[in-house]
Amino acid sequence: MEKRVFGKNRDVDEPAAPVVPWADAWQFVVGDVERPAAGRRRRPVLGPRAFRVPQRRGEQCVNAPCAFFPPQSSSPASPELCLYEDADGRTLLCSVDEPVKAGGERHFAVRDGQGQVIGTIRRIAPLKHALTPVWRIDQPGHVEIVSSGKWAKGGRKEMLQRGAGKLVQGIFQGAADLGADGGDQAGEASRVHQWTSDGEPVLASDGCDRFLVRASWLDRRLVFAYALVRDR
DSSP: OOOOEETTTEETTOOOOOOOOGGGOSEEEEEEEEEOOBTTBOSOEEEEEEEEEEEEETTEEEEEEEEEOOOTTSOTTSOSSEEESSTTSOSEEEEEOOOEEETTEEEEEEEETTSOEEEEEEEEOOOTTBSSOEEEEEOTTSOOEEEOOOBOTTSHHHHHHHHHHHHHHHHHHHHHHTTSOOOOOTTGGGGOEEEEETTEEEEEEOTTSEEEEOOTTSOHHHHHHHHHHTTO
């Protein structure tokens, strides 16, 4: 006999996934799927929209939250580009200022929960042969973090990017196996962005809202902020 289901497809003996400390997150995905459909569970268990850490607990896959988007009931006066440490939106984790234009760049200042600037996200217009903007993350005390772009097909940079993307894609596939949405696998490696700081691998991101932190010193709140502004 199947267990009774309550709320958004949650079994009676399944508590909500505990919150993972945001500073301890090494890989995460953006979404509302807390427990994916698997085995006897025909539909996924949904939770609040959040940055979630794919985990395996015994035979169960869980996407545990580590940073929450504003609840729908939040005040219209609250900042739109912000995240919270709790689902109810009581404790502000970080927020992003409106962009400041500087030449061909747009600068987004990132603030902590107390309003202090902790870094800057910079969007630079596409360069020659580039198909997408170039992004920079400025974290105080470290060399700027630079993202790879998407280059026109056939060029040497495009081939190098695809080669690096395939290496990281294997790690992203592991996240998909743990319950994060695998997305469209075809051509996905070409959408993997490598982020480096003075040649050091720092971060990898893809077109399916998945992120892999590769340097312990990287402030995760700056990665969250990039995810908030990258389509702006």
